[in-house]
Each structure stands twice: as C-alpha cells, then as structure tokens.
Amino acid sequence: MSKGTHFIGQPMFGQLISLLDKSKILKFSREKDGERYVKHFNAWQHMAIMLYAVIKRFDSLREITDSMFPEARKLSHLGINMMPRRSTLSDANARRSESIFEATYRDLYATYKDELSSDSRKHKTPKWMERLQIIDSTTITLFSNLLFKGIGRNPKSGKKKGGIKVHANIHANEGVPSDIKFTSAATNDSFMLKPANYTSGDILAFDRAYIDYAKFEQLTRNGVIYVTKMKKNLVYAISDDTMYMTSDGKMSYRVQYVTFTKCVKDGEDIVHKARIITYVDIKKTRAKLISLLTNDMEMPIEEIVEIYRKRWEIELLFKQLKQNFPLRYFYGESSNAIKIQIWVTLIANLLIMVLQKRIKRPWSFSGLATMVRIMLMHYVNCYTFFEEPEKDWLAILKSNESALPKPMLFD
Numbered sequence: 001m002s003k004g005t006h007f008i009g010q011p012m013f014g015q016l017i018s019l020l021d022k023s024k025i026l027k028f029s030r031e032k033d034g035e036r037y038v039k040h041f042n043a044w045q046h047m048a049i050m051l052y053a054v055i056k057r058f059d060s061l062r063e064i065t066d067s068m069f070p071e072a073r074k075l076s077h078l079g080i081n082m083m084p085r086r087s088t089l090s091d092a093n094a095r096r097s098e099s100i101f102e103a104t105y106r107d108l109y110a111t112y113k114d115e116l117s118s119d120s121r122k123h124k125t126p127k128w129m130e131r132l133q134i135i136d137s138t139t140i141t142l143f144s145n146l147l148f149k150g151i152g153r154n155p156k157s158g159k160k161k162g163g164i165k166v167h168a169n170i171h172a173n174e175g176v177p178s179d180i181k182f183t184s185a186a187t188n189d190s191f192m193l194k195p196a197n198y199t200s201g202d203i204l205a206f207d208r209a210y211i212d213y214a215k216f217e218q219l220t221r222n223g224v225i226y227v228t229k230m231k232k233n234l235v236y237a238i239s240d241d242t243m244y245m246t247s248d249g250k251m252s253y254r255v256q257y258v259t260f261t262k263c264v265k266d267g268e269d270i271v272h273k274a275r276i277i278t279y280v281d282i283k284k285t286r287a288k289l290i291s292l293l294t295n296d297m298e299m300p301i302e303e304i305v306e307i308y309r310k311r312w313e314i315e316l317l318f319k320q321l322k323q324n325f326p327l328r329y330f331y332g333e334s335s336n337a338i339k340i341q342i343w344v345t346l347i348a349n350l351l352i353m354v355l356q357k358r359i360k361r362p363w364s365f366s367g368l369a370t371m372v373r374i375m376l377m378h379y380v381n382c383y384t385f386f387e388e389p390e391k392d393w394l395a396i397l398k399s400n401e402s403a404l405p406k407p408m409l410f411d
Helices: 012-017 022-031 043-056 061-068 072-076 086-095 098-117 127-131 213-221 301-309 312-324 335-358 365-375 382-387 391-403
Strands: 132-141 163-171 177-184 203-206 225-229 237-245 251-262 270-281 288-294
Touching: 012 043, 012 335, 012 365, 012 382, 022 043, 022 098, 043 061, 043 086, 043 098, 043 335, 043 365, 061 086, 086 335, 098 177, 098 335, 127 132, 132 312, 163 312, 163 335, 177 335, 203 301, 213 225, 213 251, 213 270, 225 301, 270 301, 288 301, 312 335, 312 365, 335 365, 335 382, 365 382
Parallel strands: 132 203, 203 225
Antiparallel strands: 132 163, 163 177, 225 288, 237 251, 251 270, 270 288
C-alpha cells in the first residue's frame, strides 16, 4: 500500500518540537535546580509532554497520561523514555520552577522574532508598523481566590473566584508577546508601562488603564510616541482647539492641544503637553465619539487613529490563546503549575505561528491549530501537507478514473 506523498519518518509533533533546542532546555533546568533529585523525568520530557497536552487540548492529567499509552512507540522516538503517572506529572508541575519554561519561551522568541516579523506575503504596511508596540493584559479566571486575588465584588451566589492576570507587550508586526508578566487579577495594569524599556522612535499603543503623567513626560523626553484612549475625568488646560468638518457640515475631527499639570509634594510639579484627537467611530453599530491622547504633535490625524486601531492586535492574540488552548482547566492547583501551563501555551502558540509563517498557503491560526491537533501523531510532513493537503486525495481520484473499465457496446 502506498504511504502517500506526504509521508515522513517522524510524527508531526516531532517536526514541531524540533524547533526547540533540547540542550538549552536542559541547561536552563540545571541552572535553576530543575534537575535536582530527578532520576528519569527531566525538563525536556516535561516540556514535550506539556506541549503534547496543550496542543491536544486535554483538560486533565488523566486524559494526558491515558492518551500517551497508544502513542508509546511514537513518543519514545521523540526522547520521551517514560510514560509518567499522574502523580509524577503533578509533582513535576508543582516542583520544577516555572522560570525554566519562561527562559525557554524568551529564548524561543529571540530565535524566531525576525522570522515572525517578516511580512513578505502581506500587503504593504505603513512605516510606523515596525516601530509600534502594544501593551495590554488579560485575566484568566481560576477556581480559587487563595492563589491569585480576584477582582470585583463578591457574587451573591458564592465566593469570588481568583484570577491570574497576564500582562503582555507585543510588537505589532510579530503578533507574539515580547515580554510577559504574571500578577493577580487585582493588580493595576500601569506598572507594565516602563519608559526605560523603550528607545527613541518607538511608538506605544495602550488603553486608558496606563495613564500616568510622570511616565508620559519621561516617554516624551526619551523620544517615544504614545497613543492611548482618554479618560473622562482628566483635568487639563487647552491652548488650541480646532474642529475639522466634512463637506456636508458634520464633524470629521477635533484636535486640541492641551497641558496637564500634576502637583508633587516633595518635588517639581509635572507638566506634560499633549494632543487630544476626537473622531467619530462609524464602524460601531451606533456612531460614537472617541478621544485619543498622544504626545505626537505632527503626525497626521488619520495615522494616529490607525495606530490606536492596531491596538486590537493584542486583543486578537488573547482571543487566539483562549480559543485554541486549554486555559479554562489547569493541570495543577499550585501557582507554579498554573504558570507552567500558561508558559507552555505561549510556547505552543509561538511554534504554530512559526509554522504558519513558513507555509506559503494562507491558513487561519485556528484552522492550522485544529489540523495540527488532529494530525499531531501522524507521520506526515507538516510543510508539504499544509501546502497541498488535498494532493493525496486528488491522486487517488485520478488513479480511480484511469482504472474504470471501458464502456461496453450495450452500456
């Protein structure tokens, strides 16, 4: 029997984890005492099994361990030399430091960020796109308020659930986090905005949770442009106010040059000059006025608006992570186990995005992630298969047509 045109000598999972550096993972683990008192279940096997679990979207340790027995021969070829019990995997998630997985993600990002930022297959993007970075956070609801403090009021029907907040910084042309921080859901987002992390020429987009006059002034002095949404209760002095109208007499844009002043008890008062751009958002069901705040005084109004709209790239990333990976159920109840699962999810997301970049055929991320999950343990070349998934089927149809008997005289 023919093995098909896409046959290859290792499962698709093996091709995916070949993007990882096994020696580096073991090095990170040794540096952070992840291999102390470990006889068999090392950091590489831990990483591989956790990746296997999140890609397959398993919800429990039982699903992970039970599903591995039918795949034992295939997994042994990938360096997984033992089938861990639930207790072994649970103990590893509790004891092996999540910083090992963090170091792996950061190393992986540094390795593939240039490949992820390439846009040769896309339409021409504006010049500022390469300089744009976006900051935001998302909250992942947990089963308990003991590990990470939840946010909001206690519900009437029971206790408030906890939540871990994932703070992320992404480059708009890469689509994966370049920096990640974990806090409880009750932590304010503003700590993530650190002017020292950005250099002259960078452009930042974020929502109104990050408004801080002192940081805004420091960004301005560093030559960094920011674009954010206005809060309603901000107090400022207006030095210039111009309204631009359409041909039919409706407001197109309103531009105000303003000064913010914040009194400081033991120091010099903070004075920050900025521009407020108000426009009508007609993309919504009902037209709505949106006011943006920026320290750039010269960039065209349309570009400022477009920069803020690009902020939704990070919202799409959070949606992508939550829809395609198991972040509703966790494989452990400790803080360390929860963080490990999130780091492994981020690693899996990055690996699939690298695969998506390398394939010329356009695939949506969810479509590609679904196919990878279905074909994960199949001996199929992932690159040729995703370029022409119908190739084998067309070859079968063609061979069947040629094998049909010739019609008889009385047919």
